[in-house]
Amino acid sequence: MLQPKDDAYFMQKAYEEAETAYLKNEVPIGAVIVHKGKIIARAHNLTETLNDVTAHAEMQAFTSAADYLGGKYLKKCTLYVTLEPCQMCAGASYWTQIDKIVFGASDKQRGFEKLKTEIHPKTKIIRGVLEEKCSKIVTTFFIEKRNLN
Numbered sequence: 001m002l003q004p005k006d007d008a009y010f011m012q013k014a015y016e017e018a019e020t021a022y023l024k025n026e027v028p029i030g031a032v033i034v035h036k037g038k039i040i041a042r043a044h045n046l047t048e049t050l051n052d053v054t055a056h057a058e059m060q061a062f063t064s065a066a067d068y069l070g071g072k073y074l075k076k077c078t079l080y081v082t083l084e085p086c087q088m089c090a091g092a093s094y095w096t097q098i099d100k101i102v103f104g105a106s107d108k109q110r111g112f113e114k115l116k117t118e119i120h121p122k123t124k125i126i127r128g129v130l131e132e133k134c135s136k137i138v139t140t141f142f143i144e145k146r147n148l149n
Helices: 007-023 057-069 087-096 131-148
Strands: 030-035 038-044 077-083 100-105 124-127
Touching (some): 007 030, 007 038, 007 057, 007 100, 038 057, 057 077, 077 087, 077 131, 100 131
Parallel strands (some): 077 100, 100 124
Antiparallel strands (some): 030 038, 030 077
């Protein structure tokens, strides 16, 4: 019998995107957007690849999901992202009117909660899904970067 797809299932899919970013020497953050139980967008950081500081996983996912749905609003959608969105991505999420944001690890320095970035009032936030795993890949990436320099 098939198991129901829950937040941990979809966060694992976002984590797989983070692994792809890691292999590309990008900051390993991954995201998926789910609509009616189906993944409609998959993305990971592409800031180095595209030489674009705005090419965060969430931004890439928002664009892909909007294209898939044929409209700019992501109502009835959930963003799963391995790291708490930054101020830019949280701001963009406001404009998408996304229903829910689920993130893995908190970003104590640059996360939207630390910076008090306003989220759309109808957007539900869930924190800490696969938190340890999501935190470890980012920490490992930066430790390796520091050791190479």
